Amino acid sequence: MASARDIRRRIKSVKSTQQITKAMKMVAAAKMRRAQEAVTAARPYATKLTDVLGRVSAAAGGSVSHPLLEVREPQKTAYIIITADRGLCGGFNANVIRRAAKELQQYENPALITIGRKGRDFFKRRGAEIAAEFINLGENITFGKAKEIARFVIDKYTAGEYDQVYLIFSEFVNTLTQRPTTVKLLPIEAPAEEKKEGAEDKKAQVSYMYEPNAESVLGELLPKYVEVSIFRALLEAKAGEHGARMTAMDSATNNAKEMIHKLTLSLNRARQAAITKEISEIVGGAAALE
Amino acid sequence: MAKTQRLDIVTPERVVCSEEVEFVVAPGVEGELGFLPEHAPLVSALKTGVLRVQQDGKTYKVAISGGFVEVKNSRVIVLADTAEREDQIDVERAEAAKKRAEERLAKGGEGIDQARAEAALQRAIARLKAAGR
Numbered sequence: 114m115a116s117a118r119d120i121r122r123r124i125k126s127v128k129s130t131q132q133i134t135k136a137m138k139m140v141a142a143a144k145m146r147r148a149q150e151a152v153t154a155a156r157p158y159a160t161k162l163t164d165v166l167g168r169v170s171a172a173a174g175g176s177v178s179h180p181l182l183e184v185r186e187p188q189k190t191a192y193i194i195i196t197a198d199r200g201l202c203g204g205f206n207a208n209v210i211r212r213a214a215k216e217l218q219q220y221e222n223p224a225l226i227t228i229g230r231k232g233r234d235f236f237k238r239r240g241a242e243i244a245a246e247f248i249n250l251g252e253n254i255t256f257g258k259a260k261e262i263a264r265f266v267i268d269k270y271t272a273g274e275y276d277q278v279y280l281i282f283s284e285f286v287n288t289l290t291q292r293p294t295t296v297k298l299l300p301i302e303a304p305a306e307e308k309k310e311g312a313e314d315k316k317a318q319v320s321y322m323y324e325p326n327a328e329s330v331l332g333e334l335l336p337k338y339v340e341v342s343i344f345r346a347l348l349e350a351k352a353g354e355h356g357a358r359m360t361a362m363d364s365a366t367n368n369a370k371e372m373i374h375k376l377t378l379s380l381n382r383a384r385q386a387a388i389t390k391e392i393s394e395i396v397g398g399a400a401a402l403e
Numbered sequence: 404m405a406k407t408q409r410l411d412i413v414t415p416e417r418v419v420c421s422e423e424v425e426f427v428v429a430p431g432v433e434g435e436l437g438f439l440p441e442h443a444p445l446v447s448a449l450k451t452g453v454l455r456v457q458q459d460g461k462t463y464k465v466a467i468s469g470g471f472v473e474v475k476n477s478r479v480i481v482l483a484d485t486a487e488r489e490d491q492i493d494v495e496r497a498e499a500a501k502k503r504a505e506e507r508l509a510k511g512g513e514g515i516d517q518a519r520a521e522a523a524l525q526r527a528i529a530r531l532k533a534a535g536r
Contacts, residue, residue, distance in 0.1 A: 154417045161413060161482055165473050169446060256415040256484060321475075324447035325433050333448040333471055337482075344415050 117387065120380040124373055131369035137201070138362035144252065145288065145355035151254065152285065152348045159341050166334050172321055179328075180271045181335045184300050190220040191244065191266065191275040193298065195282035195346055196232035197354040198248060203361035205283060205291060205354055206231040212293035213281045217241070224275060226266065228347070244269075254351055259344035267336055270299050282346040283353040289360055291353035298342060301335055408440040408477040410456060412465060412486050419465065419486040426457035427479050429472050440477045447472055451525040453533045454481065464489045466533035468526045485526070492534040501527035 115123075194213045196206045210232060217223050224244040227233040233246045245265055250258055269275045278299040283291040323330050407423040427438045430452030436445075451468040470483025504524035508517065 151416070155415050157411075157418055158413045158415045158482060161411075161473075161480055165446065165471075165480075165482070259415075260484070322443060322445040324431055324436070324445060329432075330446050330448055330471065341415060 115379075115383065117380060117383045120376055120383060124376045124380065127369050127372050127376065131366055131373070134362045134365040134369065138359055138366060141202075141355045141359040141362060145352055145359055147252075148348065148352035148355055149285075152345075152352050155341075155345060155348055159345055162334070162337060162341055166331075166338055168321070169323075169327060169331055169334060172323075172327060179332055179335055181267065181299060181301050181339070185273075185276040187220065187276045189222075189224065189275050191224040191226060191269065191278045192217065193226045193228065193262070193266065193278065193280045193282075193343070193346075194232045194236075195280070195350045196227070196229035196235075197350070198230040198250070200231060201361065202354055202358035205357035206235075208291070208293050209281060209283050209350075210235050212295065216279070216281065216295060226262070228262065229350075250347065250351075252351075254344070254347045256340070256344055259347055260340050263336065263340040263343050266299065267339060275299070280342065280346055282350045285349040285353040285356065288356040291357055296342065296346070298339060301338060406440040408438070408442075408479060410479045410481070412454075412467070412481045412483065414483055414486050419488065422458065424456050424458040424479075425460075428455040429479075429481065430454065430467075431472075436472070438474055438479050442474045442477070442479075444476075445472075445474045449481070449483070451522070452529050454486075464533040464535075466492060466526075466530040468522075468529065487530065487533070489533045489535065492530050494531065494534050497527045497530040497534070501531065 192213060194209065196209050200206065206229075213232070213236075217225075222242065225236055225241055226245045226247075227236060227243055228247045228250065230248045233243065233248060236243060247258070247262060266275070266278050270278060277297065280296045280298045282294060282296075284294040286292050407425055408427075409421070410424045410427055411421045412419040425440075429436045429438070429447075430450050432448045432450050436447060448471045449467065449469075452466075454465040454467050456463055456465065465486055465488050467481065467483040467486045469485070470481060473480045473482075500523055504520045504527060507520040508524065
């Protein structure tokens with residue numbers, strides 16, 4: 114049995130670990146709240162954009178051709194994989210990476226665009242082809258970042274280097290659950306128009322005026338749609354990362370607590386054993402004198 | 404009281420404004436577009452510039468970039484990459500950005516950097532204009 118001193122040292126070390134995990138949990142909770150707000154703030158834009166895009170593409174009557182709508186025989190597929198820059202967030206990165214690794218097997222020699230350090234490191238180690246990497250996006254994700262990533266894939270897609278582009282990220286369901294999701298980014302499948310608003314609205318769509326014309330408005334909207342999809346994915350991943358970290362750190366703190374409890378028990382037992390031993394030595398010594 | 408229409412200015416990062424206004428002038432790609440209530444349905448791309456809003460007889464300006472506008476049923480929806488009301492604009496930052504962009508343009512070069520500098524310059528000018536400088 115370990116000596117009382119060893120156990121005491123052990124308890125001390127577990128305690129300090131517990132303090133760290135506790136602090137990390139609180140930090141993650143605060144950051145998650147902020148990230149969640151950002152997700153909420155981005156929602157109106159995305160909804161309206163999808164709305165307008167649906168209407169415009171319906172009005173244009175599917176006859177419009179745009180490079181981003183062009184469906185090609187998939188020769189080369191690209192994946193955008195969004196992971197976190199840092200670890201210590203439970204299965205968050207592992208889940209996305211596992212999903213991605215599985216999806217990647219479908220196509221021959223896919224190109225990867227990794228966002229976040231964890232994903233990049235994993236696929237680099239495996240010797241996959243990484244077309245572009247974006248790391249250190251930081252706490253506050255700006256639309257500019259999403260735009261940069263979108264511009265990269267749009268350029269490649271229009272140039273015919275990629276024939277389809279998928280986005281793999283972790284969807285933020287709630288604090289406890291993040292679900293790895295795959296979304297087809299390009300070619301764009303125009304969002305179906307909502308029909309619930311009835312006939313009156315339908316009449317209104319027909320009479321829309323487009324300035325300068327429907328095609329160029331559509332040309333303006335489509336890249337935006339890609340940008341917004343990426344932006345949303347980035348924000349959700351960020352919120353999910355913090356959520357996952359919070360949960361992971363919470364259970365780490367609980368484990369530490371349990372461990373301290375167990376160690377304290379064995380410390381007491383060890384101490385008691387030492388005392389008993391001492392007494393029996395004294396008694397034994399006294400008995401020997403008689 | 405004058406008739407009003409609803410104006411929503413939305414960026415990916417936040418909702419900049421959502422209120423009842425009387426008159427909106429937006430910088431369309433083919434010239435300025437004015438919207439009064441009951442305007443016919445319209446969708447247009449916008450260029451980087453200044454959007455003017457008249458509310459309760461007073462006018463305020465919003466610097467916007469990279470967006471478009473949808474008008475329907477007395478409702479004006481502006482979706483833009485960036486949008487700031489005149490009182491939210493950081494003039495110093497805009498001026499610095501303008502100077503930087505001008506330097507980059509003066510240096511010459513080609514391709515995407517030039518286009519980017521040009522866009523940055525437009526944005527800075529729009530912000531300064533909206534802020535009244």
